[in-house]
Amino acid sequence: MRAVVVGGGLGGVAAAVALRKVGWDVVVLERAAEFGEVGAGIGMMPNAMRALDALGLADQVRRIGTPRVAGGVRDRRGRALVRVAAGEHVVAVHRADLHRVLRSALPERCLVTGVEVRSVEDLDADLVVGADGIRSRVREELFPGLPRPVYAGATAWRSVTTVPFARELEVGQTLGPGTEFGILPLGDDRVYWYAATLAPAGGAAADELGEVRRLVGHWHRPIADLLDATPPGTVLRHDLHELRTPPPSYVRGRVALLGDAAHAMTPYLGQGACTAIEDGVVLAAALARFGLPEGLAHYDRERRPRGVKVARRSRLAGRFGHRLRHPVAVAARNTLLRAMPTSAAVRGMSTLTAWRAPELSPDR
Numbered sequence: 001m002r003a004v005v006v007g008g009g010l011g012g013v014a015a016a017v018a019l020r021k022v023g024w025d026v027v028v029l030e031r032a033a034e035f036g037e038v039g040a041g042i043g044m045m046p047n048a049m050r051a052l053d054a055l056g057l058a059d060q061v062r063r064i065g066t067p068r069v070a071g072g073v074r075d076r077r078g079r080a081l082v083r084v085a086a087g088e089h090v091v092a093v094h095r096a097d098l099h100r101v102l103r104s105a106l107p108e109r110c111l112v113t114g115v116e117v118r119s120v121e122d123l124d125a126d127l128v129v130g131a132d133g134i135r136s137r138v139r140e141e142l143f144p145g146l147p148r149p150v151y152a153g154a155t156a157w158r159s160v161t162t163v164p165f166a167r168e169l170e171v172g173q174t175l176g177p178g179t180e181f182g183i184l185p186l187g188d189d190r191v192y193w194y195a196a197t198l199a200p201a202g203g204a205a206a207d208e209l210g211e212v213r214r215l216v217g218h219w220h221r222p223i224a225d226l227l228d229a230t231p232p233g234t235v236l237r238h239d240l241h242e243l244r245t246p247p248p249s250y251v252r253g254r255v256a257l258l259g260d261a262a263h264a265m266t267p268y269l270g271q272g273a274c275t276a277i278e279d280g281v282v283l284a285a286a287l288a289r290f291g292l293p294e295g296l297a298h299y300d301r302e303r304r305p306r307g308v309k310v311a312r313r314s315r316l317a318g319r320f321g322h323r324l325r326h327p328v329a330v331a332a333r334n335t336l337l338r339a340m341p342t343s344a345a346v347r348g349m350s351t352l353t354a355w356r357a358p359e360l361s362p363d364r
């Protein structure tokens with residue numbers, strides 16, 4: 001059986017690894033001239049680590065990821081709102097490194113660059129996987145009337161410090177009015193940071209690092225130090241969009257949608273790529289167990305409710321997080337978080353990250 005995966009982002013490459021594990025012949029078609037990920041770091045939550053484990057890659061990712069450090073949520077003065085003990089809550093890696101680990105599980109002949117797919121009709125395959133991201137052409141071809149992704153009202157900056165940042169850092173999220181800042185240490189002493197703020201779409205500044213400094217440079221330590229350790233040219237800025245109307249199905253005929261093509265969500269829970277990797281594992285397991293076409297129907301039944309739920313929770317997390325701007329609302333949220341036992345504060349998140357991966361074995 002032969003599958004063509006359209007799009008070689010984290011979702012597409014993970015799906016290719018999963019499909020090969022259950023015996024499919026796979027080719028990934030990527031329109032960019034080279035494989036790889038631009039972007040800074042990315043957090044792999046426990047659910048994604050289980051999916052990577054099913055692919056046989058979790059240990060490699062752990063080795064290059066966040067050391068076991070404590071973490072939590074703070075206000076902008078650095079006062080703890082939620083404390084989380086050191087553990088396996090998130091493994092942050094550089095995106096380029098994660099992509100390399102995924103690619104290393106595939107023979108080179110499976111990976112083809114410089115090919116932009118215009119229509120799934122052109123593809124000769126038993127299965128087509130639309131993993132072509134938030135602006136998915138495959139999704140448009142399958143569901144032409146579906147409303148396009150919308151602006152989520154916020155813009156985000158990301159970068160990774162290039163010099164090792166010696167101090168033992170915690171994983172952290174800092175919530176201020178209308179703005180948040182996140183810190184994720186990587187395994188090699190570099191630090192991935194992000195900032196997000198409410199803003200009209202389409203903004204750009206000559207000095208994006210300066211913009212971030214203006215927003216959060218006066219917040220608690222070590223935020224200013226991290227910004228100082230960041231070369232200005234490495235700061236990426238992206239407006240945040242989401243697919244607010246989910247497709248009526250993740251499957252049509254021999255085509256399955258996956259990752260941002262199926263459920264592009266706001267990044268407030270750090271679950272976009274995590275759930276994209278889950279998708280590939282579930283798709284491959286369903287095909288191994290039920291074959292075509294039942295495996296695809298099973299995939300849709302399993303994944304669509306999950307994609308809708310995680311996207312909705314992510315939107316809600318934003319509303320309760322950096323999107324709160326009024327001082328009274330911010331103070332009330334902070335008081336509530338401070339009063340809450342840690343177990344209650346993390347319980348909401350753990351209902352999403354408790355996801356278990358199916359086993360991948362070529363049993364048909």
Ligand SMILES: Cc1cc2nc3c(=O)[nH]c(=O)nc-3n(C[C@H](O)[C@H](O)[C@H](O)COP(=O)(O)OP(=O)(O)OC[C@H]3O[C@@H](n4cnc5c(N)ncnc54)[C@H](O)[C@@H]3O)c2cc1C
Binds near residue numbers: 010011158261265275
């Ligand atoms: C600021 C920010 C922070 C984030 N942080 C996190 C996080 O911490 N954790 C997390 O899990 N997620 C995070 N996300 C979300 C995550 O980045 C995405 O959900 C994930 O990268 C989607 O992967 P994908 O493979 O589905 O799509 P993409 O990464 O968009 O890949 C799609 C690929 O398809 C290719 N392509 C497109 N059209 C065609 C075509 N016609 N033919 C051939 N190739 C094509 C593109 O070139 C691209 O390589 C964040 C997102 C943002 C914006």
